[in-house]
Amino acid sequence: MPFYMALIEIKRYFRDPGDLTLSLALPVALLALMLGAFGGDSSFSGTASIVDLDGTPESRRLIEIIGAEPGIDVELLDESRADRLLAGSSRLLVMVVHRGYGEGLMGGGGRPLIEFRQRGSGGDEGLIVASIVRGAVGKQAREAVALSQARVVAASNELSASGEEIERAVLDAVERDREAPIVSVRVEDAGVGTPTFNIFFPGILTMMVMFAVTTSASAIVEEKRDGRLERLLTTRLGVTGIFIGKFLSGLSRGFLQALLLCTLGLAVFRSFSPADYGQIVVVTLFLAACAAAVGMAIASVARTSEQANWAGVVVTMVTAVVGGSFFEPAGGGVLDVIGRISPVRYGNDALRDILSGSANLGGLWVELAVLAGVSAVLLVISRRLFSALQGEAV
Amino acid sequence: MEENWFVEAVDIRHAYGDEPSVDGVSFRIAKGEVYGLLGPNGAGKTTLIRILNTLLPPHAGDALIGGRSVRKDPASVRAQIGVCPQNLAIYEDLTGVENLVFFGRMSGLSGSAARAAADEFLGLVGLSERGRDRTRSYSGGMKRRLNLAIALVARPDLVLLDEPTVGVDPQSRNRIFDTVEALNQQGMTVVYTTHYMEEADRLCDRIMIMDRGRIVGEGTPRDLKEPLGDPAEVTLEDVFLSLTGRNLRD
Ligand SMILES: Nc1ncnc2c1ncn2[C@@H]1O[C@H](COP(=O)(O)OP(=O)(O)O)[C@@H](O)[C@H]1O
Ligand SMILES: [Mg+2]
Numbered sequence: 059m060p061f062y063m064a065l066i067e068i069k070r071y072f073r074d075p076g077d078l079t080l081s082l083a084l085p086v087a088l089l090a091l092m093l094g095a096f097g098g099d100s101s102f103s104g105t106a107s108i109v110d111l112d113g114t115p116e117s118r119r120l121i122e123i124i125g126a127e128p129g130i131d132v133e134l135l136d137e138s139r140a141d142r143l144l145a146g147s148s149r150l151l152v153m154v155v156h157r158g159y160g161e162g163l164m165g166g167g168g169r170p171l172i173e174f175r176q177r178g179s180g181g182d183e184g185l186i187v188a189s190i191v192r193g194a195v196g197k198q199a200r201e202a203v204a205l206s207q208a209r210v211v212a213a214s215n216e217l218s219a220s221g222e223e224i225e226r227a228v229l230d231a232v233e234r235d236r237e238a239p240i241v242s243v244r245v246e247d248a249g250v251g252t253p254t255f256n257i258f259f260p261g262i263l264t265m266m267v268m269f270a271v272t273t274s275a276s277a278i279v280e281e282k283r284d285g286r287l288e289r290l291l292t293t294r295l296g297v298t299g300i301f302i303g304k305f306l307s308g309l310s311r312g313f314l315q316a317l318l319l320c321t322l323g324l325a326v327f328r329s330f331s332p333a334d335y336g337q338i339v340v341v342t343l344f345l346a347a348c349a350a351a352v353g354m355a356i357a358s359v360a361r362t363s364e365q366a367n368w369a370g371v372v373v374t375m376v377t378a379v380v381g382g383s384f385f386e387p388a389g390g391g392v393l394d395v396i397g398r399i400s401p402v403r404y405g406n407d408a409l410r411d412i413l414s415g416s417a418n419l420g421g422l423w424v425e426l427a428v429l430a431g432v433s434a435v436l437l438v439i440s441r442r443l444f445s446a447l448q449g450e451a452v
Numbered sequence: 453m454e455e456n457w458f459v460e461a462v463d464i465r466h467a468y469g470d471e472p473s474v475d476g477v478s479f480r481i482a483k484g485e486v487y488g489l490l491g492p493n494g495a496g497k498t499t500l501i502r503i504l505n506t507l508l509p510p511h512a513g514d515a516l517i518g519g520r521s522v523r524k525d526p527a528s529v530r531a532q533i534g535v536c537p538q539n540l541a542i543y544e545d546l547t548g549v550e551n552l553v554f555f556g557r558m559s560g561l562s563g564s565a566a567r568a569a570a571d572e573f574l575g576l577v578g579l580s581e582r583g584r585d586r587t588r589s590y591s592g593g594m595k596r597r598l599n600l601a602i603a604l605v606a607r608p609d610l611v612l613l614d615e616p617t618v619g620v621d622p623q624s625r626n627r628i629f630d631t632v633e634a635l636n637q638q639g640m641t642v643v644y645t646t647h648y649m650e651e652a653d654r655l656c657d658r659i660m661i662m663d664r665g666r667i668v669g670e671g672t673p674r675d676l677k678e679p680l681g682d683p684a685e686v687t688l689e690d691v692f693l694s695l696t697g698r699n700l701r702d
Pocket of ligand 2 (some may be wrong): 615616
């Protein structure tokens, strides 16, 4: 019977559009925030600052090739402005195309016609831009070599085709290669590379789970307020049945929200493996049980839904802060010791260990046992408290 | 008949604070009887019902329901009763069917039995057509009828109905009477609380009139009317006013 009760509670929860959107939108919103904070755009983007002193069709063509590289924007500067920006450190790397570049491409060579003016290493972005530019220069050089070779062949008149025809054929080939390169490089997106994720994700996840505190805390007063508790208490379900039913429904709701967040985390961030996902889900389940049990303890003493909600929110916030959801307490500090009374702490520890790869479920049995033990003890105590405090008043 | 008492209450007492709400009440109800509990507001009817349905332990005395004590064996008592509280006790975000199935299962029915009973009782209270709608959209009378059907859905031996018709239109009220009569015909024992005299007159085999926590009269409607004159002309209301006085109650 308690299981059926929990099932109906979940059904009611899925029917309440306000409740549902709030609790499901929250994980999505949190995740979106994280995505924004840690950069959801996993490919590189940077700006190439270029001074074109040559001004020939060839130098303009080079700039065009650079601009066509994915993730690269081109910023054209004149030389004095570029030097000023470099001096002020607002640009760390500027590429200068020297006079004679176009001519050099057609023959000659030897002189350095491309120059990087940079501060230090040019910065991370500068280093990447520089290597992309080098690739583009090489590309244009190869085009030029192919074209000049073709012109040499045409000039020797060994072919029946005209020089213009040969030149067009070569340019066509170059163009085709640009559109569908013979050798192409594919970038496989393996997820956001950020250690920050491993620090924040457990905290957000445990916060999410702890919402089960408020849900279960108000579950019984809500039945009382709406007059159904009387009826439920006169069925075979009994007080213990109601307790277990409400505990299970609070647990399931917290767990479902967390499951959604985990699944989004896996799908969007790919910061953990599917195997880790399974372990995270198990830890979440234990913490959800604990949260629901804390909620039942509040439910057994709360007289009104306002009291239950306030107590639920306060307990959620305090256990989250003390339990290190927002920042990891320094080992051995006062907060570290106080934190041990918060069940959230054990959830956070377990999740961080799993995400950092330093433990699996087998090594986390202490944390899981603490969570299970706290849940069981709280349930028994709150069932007793409920009868003692509200036995006559129901 | 004497061996067949289904409810036996002996000297039940209860007080909220110092003021007694039920003050030494004894009565017996036979199996299959419709027993009326009448009294002005504050007489102690709801308190007495809550003692019989195990929500409140009596401060003194005891009641046996089907031979089981409400004090010592409340779980066995709960297995035999259906309760229709004075205030609506339904889930507004569930449909009528879902409410009936849910409470049916909480009263020990299997899934399929609960679904079958839900359809049957929905029909009995005239809600078949609205059974798949959420009860939020029901009128007051419809909610009252569902509230009653929930009390009956598991076919308990005894139903305790606390003012099941309060604030409903005459059509709903008649439907509620018909339902109670139909179930009684099938052998269900009914305790029916009301302060509408004509209801009690029509439905009840025997009536207890309470005032200030005490029994001021008990018997068949005819027994109660006789001392005041010709039972065909005397109404229960006359009986009631002569027993409880004409002072206003709140
Ligand atoms: N929860 C309560 N706390 C204190 N007094 C109550 C409570 N419920 C009822 N009473 C008092 O007990 C007496 C009987 O009330 P009740 O059983 O509800 O009467 P009835 O149902 O006949 O109107 C009244 O005087 C009422 O004010
Ligand atoms: Mg009452």
